[in-house]
Structures are given as structure tokens and as C-alpha cells.
Amino acid sequence: MTLLEVDNLRVTFPSDQGPVEVVRGLSFALGRERLGIVGESGSGKSMTGRAIMGLIGAPGQATADRMAFEGRDLRHLPEREMRKLRGARMSMVLQDPKFSLNPVIRIGDQIAEALEFHTRLSARARRARVLEALEAVRIDDPERVARLYPHEVSGGMGQRVMIAMMVVMEPALMIADEPTSALDVSVRGQVLDIMDDLVRRRGMGLLLISHDLNMVARWCDRILVMYRGQIVEELGAGALHEAQHPYTRGLLASLPRLNEDRATLPVLDRAALDGFMAGGDR
Amino acid sequence: MIAVQNLNVRYGDTTVLHGVSLAVAQGESFALVGESGSGKSTILKALAGQVADWQGQMRLAGQDLQPGRKAHLARQVQMVFQDPYGSLHPRRSVDDTLAEPLAIHGIKGRDARVLAMLDAVGLPRRFRFRLPHQLSGGQRQRVAIARALMLEPPVLLLDEPTSALDVSVQAEIMNLLKGLREEKGLTFLLVTHDLPVVSFLCDRLAVLRAGRVEETAEVATLRAAGLQSAYGRELLERSGLV
Numbered sequence: 131m132t133l134l135e136v137d138n139l140r141v142t143f144p145s146d147q148g149p150v151e152v153v154r155g156l157s158f159a160l161g162r163e164r165l166g167i168v169g170e171s172g173s174g175k176s177m178t179g180r181a182i183m184g185l186i187g188a189p190g191q192a193t194a195d196r197m198a199f200e201g202r203d204l205r206h207l208p209e210r211e212m213r214k215l216r217g218a219r220m221s222m223v224l225q226d227p228k229f230s231l232n233p234v235i236r237i238g239d240q241i242a243e244a245l246e247f248h249t250r251l252s253a254r255a256r257r258a259r260v261l262e263a264l265e266a267v268r269i270d271d272p273e274r275v276a277r278l279y280p281h282e283v284s285g286g287m288g289q290r291v292m293i294a295m296m297v298v299m300e301p302a303l304m305i306a307d308e309p310t311s312a313l314d315v316s317v318r319g320q321v322l323d324i325m326d327d328l329v330r331r332r333g334m335g336l337l338l339i340s341h342d343l344n345m346v347a348r349w350c351d352r353i354l355v356m357y358r359g360q361i362v363e364e365l366g367a368g369a370l371h372e373a374q375h376p377y378t379r380g381l382l383a384s385l386p387r388l389n390e391d392r393a394t395l396p397v398l399d400r401a402a403l404d405g406f407m408a409g410g411d412r
Numbered sequence: 413m414i415a416v417q418n419l420n421v422r423y424g425d426t427t428v429l430h431g432v433s434l435a436v437a438q439g440e441s442f443a444l445v446g447e448s449g450s451g452k453s454t455i456l457k458a459l460a461g462q463v464a465d466w467q468g469q470m471r472l473a474g475q476d477l478q479p480g481r482k483a484h485l486a487r488q489v490q491m492v493f494q495d496p497y498g499s500l501h502p503r504r505s506v507d508d509t510l511a512e513p514l515a516i517h518g519i520k521g522r523d524a525r526v527l528a529m530l531d532a533v534g535l536p537r538r539f540r541f542r543l544p545h546q547l548s549g550g551q552r553q554r555v556a557i558a559r560a561l562m563l564e565p566p567v568l569l570l571d572e573p574t575s576a577l578d579v580s581v582q583a584e585i586m587n588l589l590k591g592l593r594e595e596k597g598l599t600f601l602l603v604t605h606d607l608p609v610v611s612f613l614c615d616r617l618a619v620l621r622a623g624r625v626e627e628t629a630e631v632a633t634l635r636a637a638g639l640q641s642a643y644g645r646e647l648l649e650r651s652g653l654v
């Protein structure tokens with residue numbers, strides 16, 4: 131079943147040279163699956179996620195022909211309704227997790243607050259759930275970490291705290307923007323398992339934005355490749371190496387290897403790609 | 413160029429570094445890899461004078477560091493922090509951020525240098541007067557790298573400098589860093605969890621776990637998937653590289 135439908139999404143910012151479109155007519159549908167988005171830095175991945183969540187702030191503007199979540203059109207929903215949805219049914223792990231946490235509230239209290247908003251648990255049960263959630267994302271000393279403020283945790287711990295917070299809410303749609311970029315492979319595996327569990331067991335839909343080509347290729351059901359505000363290619367699970375678009379081929383060529391002996395890495399021929407597609411905001 | 417001996421760091425009653433020692437020669441590029449929360453950023457921050465209280469000995473660019481005392485090493489050492497968003501001033505434009513170190517040190521030709529640096533890190537020149545929140549995650553990370561390179565310091569402390577970049581931009585930045593190092597004999601201490609990045613850019617690496625150095629190895633050992641410590645092996649296995 132389709133959970134999210136996006137048709138002709140555009141995000142625009144004003145500039146001295148007139149409006150600049152950073153997302154240029156994106157259309158896709160998401161079911162109860164793991165959809166990966168990869169793409170060039172600045173190609174509009176984060177803005178796509180934020181637009182779905184209704185989080186494009188002025189002077190930016192998002193428009194679409196249709197943007198439906200569980201059959202409800204999000205475009206004209208009052209902010210009050212949007213906020214309700216955002217807290218519960220759909221949630222987003224932002225790219226800079228430590229800066230989306232409240233800097234003056236202890237980590238444990240922030241997760242407990244999220245729980246309080248969504249469930250009727252006693253204070254004690256909430257506390258137990260908070261520690262459980264932290265342990266699940268492989269924080270070994272949850273008691274200590276629950277008492278820390280966001281600036282006192284490491285980069286990767288901040289990402290895991292954000293994921294723990296989203297997971298306790300059990301949303302129907304999760305947009306995760308680079309949720310594992312600071313994690314080593316062993317912790318990353320565990321975090322992916324948790325998200326996988328929500329997709330399989332609870333039928334959640336996951337939009338995973340990531341630069342990690344190998345991870346996305348191995349783990350997602352489908353992959354969208356973005357370049358300059360547009361989807362340039364869609365690939366099936368494990369079919370990354372069959373990519374045709376010159377941008378995607380260029381990406382694959384740039385990947386360093388474990389036994390790297392090249393003096394320089396191949397880079398994209400951007401001028402040639404520009405001839406291939408114009409516009410956007412890189 | 414960098415010598416750390418028996419470094420201990422505690423926060424309250426939690427010890428996060430237990431007697432860490434490492435040495436990086438001039439012109440060498442050294443990587444720190446290891447579990448999330450194992451203390452990698454803490455080592456870099458301690459060297460950059462961002463940790464108030466520590467025990468042990470640290471020597472950097474010819475100066476002995478003292479806990480609680482600020483060394484004036486800006487022209488010798490620059491750091492790229494793990495959270496570019498947090499390390500960039502929210503109300504300073506890219507231009508302010510890049511020109512400021514030049515102004516402080518009375519360096520001329522600022523305009524030309526700022527533009528050349530934007531080109532070098534692959535940021536279009538029209539981004540010059542934008543604020544951090546008007547940039548994407550990877551664009552912000554490139555501003556932080558550009559700022560660190562403005563003074564051409566001989567030592568760079570790089571904390572996950574390419575974690576927010578797609579692999580094509582990552583390749584451009586790594587080529588840039590490698591080129592600068594060869595040309596100018598720079599010394600790098602680099603944190604990453606990406607083993608192929610270590611293989612491309614570094615000579616040696618240390619594997620950290622729970623605040624201790626588990627293993628130090630030559631990059632040739634890494635390339636041959638020959639790490640010995642339990643955690644080093646786990647990293648190789650899980651990367652699907654063994």
C-alpha cells in the first residue's frame with residue numbers, strides 16, 4: 131500500500147539573481163519499504179525531506195501537485211494538524227542531530243518527553259523505556275548517557291540518541307537524513323537492524339538519505355539517485371552497479387578501495403555533466 | 413610534530429581516555445579509527461586546546477601543551493570539527509568565516525585568496541555571502557575545511573572531514589588534501605570510520621576502543637586486511653573486506 135505520494139515537488143529560494151529552484155519537479159511513491167536516496171552534495175535531498183515534513187522555512191517555498199500521506203493531502207493542512215502528524219505519525223532524523231536536540235535538556239529527559247507525548251506510561255515505566263531505547267542503539271552505559279546534555283555526547287552517540295527518540299514513537303513514516311554518517315560499521319549494523327524491524331514488524335515506510343553507496347545498495351529495497359534537484363535514476367535492490375546515468379557511474383568510480391593504490395581518485399567531469407543537464411543549485 | 417604520551421581525560425567520574433600515546437612525524441598522515449564514543453574526538457580536541465583538564469604529556473608543533481593554558485598555535489595548527497554546523501558562527505557569512513583568519517594575521521590579498529579557496533573545495537563562488545543555514549550539510553562541511561586551510565598551517569587535525577560528502581566530492585577533497593600534503597609537507601591527524609579513506613590518505617593508523625589504543629599499524633597492514641586486535645578484525649569483517 132502507498133504510504134506517501136509526492137508529485138512534482140518543487141522547493142524555491144529567492145536570490146539576487148531571482149528565484150532558485152533547488153528541488154525541481156520530484157515525483158515518487160513510498161510504500162512500507164526502505165527507499166534510499168543518494169545524490170550529490172547540494173542536490174536537494176535534505177530539502178525534499180523537510181518539504182514532506184512541512185519544515186521549509188520562509189523565504190523558502192515548497193509547492194507540489196500532490197503530496198499525500200496515508201491518503202491525506204498535506205499541502206493545505208493547518209500547521210496545528212501538521213505538528214500533530216510530525217510528532218507521531220511521521221518523523222525525521224535531521225542531518226545535524228545534535229543541533230535538533232534541545233541543548234539545555236538532558237538526553238534522557240528529552241526521550242522521556244517524546245514518550246509522554248505519545249503514550250500513557252507512568253514516570254517509572256517511561257524511565258525504563260528510555261534506558262531500553264538507549265541500550266537498543268548500543269549505548270553501553272545508558273544511565274550515564276541519559277544524564278548528559280547534547281553537547282556532552284560524541285557525534286555518533288548524538289545520531290543514536292536521535293534514532294532512539296524516533297524509534298520510541300514508532301512512526302508510520304520515518305525520514306532519516308544521514309542517520310549513520312558518524313557510526314562505525316559495527317554500531318551501524320545494529321542501528322539499521324532496529325529500523326529494519328520497524329519496517330518489517332510495524333509496516334513503517336523509511337526514506338533513507340545517505341552518502342554511503344555500499345550501505346544503501348546492500349540494505350535498501352530501491353534507490354533514487356538525485357543530481358541538481360532532480361531524480362536522474364531509479365535502481366532496484368542490489369542493482370547499483372548496473373547504473374546507467376553518467377553521474378551515478380561517476381560516483382561509483384570515485385569510491386576509494388581498501389587496498390587503494392591510486393595516487394589520485396577519479397572525479398566527476400562536471401562540465402560534461404553540465405552539458406547533459408542544466409539548472410539547479412549546486 | 414605531534415607527540416601524545418599517557419594522555420588521560422575524565423569528565424566527572426567517567427574516564428574517557430586511559431593513557432593514550434601516539435606520535436606523528438612531520439609530513440606524516442596518521443588516522444584514528446574506532447568505535448563511536450571511544451574518545452577519538454576527545455584526543456583531537458585536547459590537542460586543539462578544547463579540553464580544559466587532562467593529564468599526561470602533549471607536544472605539538474614544537475610546543476609543550478599545558479592543561480588549562482591556551483597555546484597560541486593558530487598559524488601552526490588548525491582543526492576541522494566533527495559537527496560543521498556547530499563550529500560555524502550562525503550569523504557569519506562564508507566570506508567572513510574565510511577572511512577572518514587572514515585579517516587577524518594581517519595577510520593581504522584576501523579577496524583573491526577567498527575565491528581561490530572556494531574553487532579549491534568545489535563551492536560555487538555565488539555561495540560566498542551565504543550564511544551557514546543557507547547551505548546544505550556537505551557545503552557547510554566544505555566551508556569548515558576551507559577555513560582550516562586558509563592559513564596553510566603545517567598541522568591539520570581533521571575530525572571526520574568528509575562524512576557529509578557524496579563520494580565524488582569526497583574524492584575531490586581527498587585529492588586536494590593529499591596534494592597539499594605532498595606539496596607543502598603538511599602533517600595530518602585524521603579521524604574517520606571509513607577504512608578506504610585511511611588507505612588512500614594515511615601512512616599509519618591507531619585503532620581505539622573504550623579510550624585505549626588497541627593497535628597501531630602501517631597502512632600496508634590495513635590494505636592487506638591484516639589488523640590484529642579484536643576490534644580491528646571486527647571492523648574489517650563487517651566492512652565485508654575480509
Ligand SMILES: Nc1ncnc2c1ncn2[C@@H]1O[C@H](COP(=O)(O)OP(=O)(O)OP(=O)(O)O)[C@@H](O)[C@H]1O
Binds near residue numbers: 547
Ligand atoms: N536558506 C537557503 N537559501 C538559499 N539556498 C538554500 C537554502 N538552504 C539550502 N539552500 C540550497 O539548496 C540546495 C539543496 O540543499 P539540500 O540541503 O537539500 O542539499 P543536500 O542534497 O541535502 O546536500 P548534502 O548532501 O550536502 O547535505 C543547496 O545547494 C543549498 O545551498
Ligand SMILES: Nc1ncnc2c1ncn2[C@@H]1O[C@H](COP(=O)(O)OP(=O)(O)OP(=O)(O)O)[C@@H](O)[C@H]1O
Binds near residue numbers: 283285428449
Ligand atoms: N563534556 C563532556 N562531558 C561528559 N562526557 C563527555 C564530554 N565530552 C565527551 N564526553 C564523553 O567522552 C566519550 C568520548 O567521546 P568522543 O567524542 O571523544 O568520542 P568519539 O570517539 O569521537 O565518538 P564518535 O565516533 O561517535 O564521534 C563519550 O562517552 C562522551 O559521552
Ligand SMILES: [Mg+2]
Binds near residue numbers: 176177
Ligand atoms: Mg543534506
Ligand SMILES: [Mg+2]
Binds near residue numbers: 452453
Ligand atoms: Mg567524534
